[in-house]
Each structure stands twice: as structure tokens, then as C-alpha cells.
Amino acid sequence: MNWIEIQIITASAGVDALCAMLTDLGIKGFSIADPADFQEFLQNKEGKWDYIDQDLLGMAQGDTTVTVYLPDNAQGAEQLVALRAMLAQIHARDDAQLFGTLELTLKNVREEDWANNWKQYFKPFTVGERLLIKPSWEMCENPWNRAVLEIDPASSFGTG
Known part of the structure; x- marks a missing residue:
């Protein structure tokens, strides 16, 4: 099945209410990227952090977004129409700009x-x-006649 990734630009103040409204539309899962949360982490981080990736530091500068995934079918199209209508209503009533753009x-x-692409990083060694x-899933020759241990990542080693 294919999916439609929908990223909604909002404001920190409106994230919780927006997520509640998305749930009311039948959208059960979302991803939130909020620079305010990351700034809070940077100011209040506990432990010893000797390195923070540059890509993560970029999160402190971006927009607050809520990302959802809808199926790319008739049901997803209906949900997308309902989502657009809901956002238009919110935007029309949002005089205080709590929900952003x-x-x-x-x-x-x-x-x-996302289902199988991770497999490309696991090769015989x-x-x-x-x-x-x-x-x-990998085929390989064994000209040295080594003992072959066939094991898949995933839950074979806990989270590894």
C-alpha cells in the first residue's frame, strides 16, 4: 500500500489541540517536531553530552510540524478532504495565531x-x-568453506 505523508506547519501552542482534533478525524498516529521542545532539551539536558549531531541542531531552527500518514486510497482521500476542511475552520477562527499557518x-x-529498505545495509561478513x-535474504558465495551463521537483524539482538 502507498501512503500520503502530510506535514502540517503549526505553532507550539496549538500542537496538543491539533493532535486531539486529528484523533477526532480518525487519524491515530502523528509525529511532532517542535523546536521549542528541542531548545528545552538543550537548556535542561542531563548527563554528559559531548556531541550533538548537526542535523539535530538544525531542529532548533525549523517550523513546528505535525506529520501524519494517510493511506493512498479512497478512505485516505476522504480523510484528506476532512482534514483540509478542519484546518480551514481552525485557521478562520484563530485570531490569536495559536495554531500558526x-x-x-x-x-x-x-x-x-520503509518496509524493506533497511535490509540493504546488512551484508554478509x-x-x-x-x-x-x-x-x-542475502545470497553469497563461500569459496573458503567457512561455517555460515544465517541470522537476521531485527529482534535477534534486542533492539539491534
């Missing part, structure tokens, strides 16, 4: 983009002089 950015996402470790 409520602009939408849409992007198509193919299922295989040798350990010592006698062992070859490989994931089950």
Missing part, C-alpha cells in the same frame, strides 16, 4: 520505502578465519 505539505511514500555471518 496550518500550511500543508504532501508527499507520496511507497510502502517498500567474515569473522575470524572460519565464520561467515549473513542475513537470510
